Amino acid sequence: MTGETSRRRGRPPRTESADTRDRILTAARAEFSERGYEKTSVRGIAKAAGVDSALVHHYFGTKERIFEAAIEIAMAPALTAPEAIADGPMDGVGERFTRFVFGVWENPATRTPLLAVVRSAVNNDTAAAVFRRLVASQLLRRIAAQLDLPDAELRAELAAAQLVGTALLRYVIKVEPLASADPELIIRRVAPVVQGHLTGG
Template sequence: MTDTAPRRRGRPSRTQSADAPAARDRILAAAREEFSERGYDKTSVRGIAKTAGVDSALVHHYFGTKEQVFEAAVEVAFSPASLKVRDVVLEGPLDEVGERMTRLIFGLWENPVTRTPLLAIVRSAVNNETAAAVFRRLVAAQLMRRIAGRLDVPDAELRTELAAAQLVGVAMMRYVIKIEPVASADPEQIIARIAPVVQRHLTGP
């Protein structure tokens, strides 16, 4: 006999559950796309589900709230950064840390795989406090604290945040607002000009 009992609200169908982890990956990809194009406020769980081709109940099943979907979707941008902070930024002479940090950040922006979630983060965090809180949490936990811990100065956290502000500001102009000639300048030219400023923030007098 065919089971015709209705599904309980909030639970995915057997077909969708069996499609994991492919469905989960589609949801994350759809979320990055939606948040990147629309920002946090204009993105909905239903819209993410529609783009991913799944039931919205499956989005809630895997991730919970929209905030949790957002954090999971954009964390992919910080995973490679987190892995490289120790190897690329921290393991080396302090008088070159500004260039290493600058190359790391602009390398993430230049990579199409990590650029989409970064766009989602920036566009969402500018206009929404919930998204901004997620951004601060990810940045603080995976990047800033580690770099600040390497600096043997009393105002290490302030220095690191000022360096990050320098990099985020240039990234905003280049990749989000796309102001010329910054938007089309050669990345090496930008790194050459910005890295000394970042270095001064981190280790200067």
């Protein structure tokens, strides 16, 4: 009995740790997506994951740390973006960037965590700072380095702003007819603008 009590009060068995952590992260992404950063609580995440709040703190610490972990998973596909965008002639970089971004958004597996990220970042300064740090350091600066052009960072940021704004209207605010338009039509219309930001005069 003493051994069981000791184990229960200590860290979770190693075999349970990965599953529990994943369950907490899945619940966190769903909560952040539905409620945004401000209205999501550690207690709410714990309840959704079916665990005690203390276990959430054990794995992640603060709500900001949980949000950052959720963002890193959501942004994982985007970390291949600089290589995918640079793989080919520069006169097609706008379409490659646009197609890549909308490919991530159109995939249901990556759309939910991205919704959590965007909804939280636009409503809370802490969430926005986490999002900005990850996007700036791991995505935009790497794209800018591939461009090898004057004011490359500004060009990459303007291109990203075009794509994020379009995604916000389509997937978050759901403005029609953009929300139900064929993705290929959107790519054809948006890609030349992104190309202009990246390589235009």
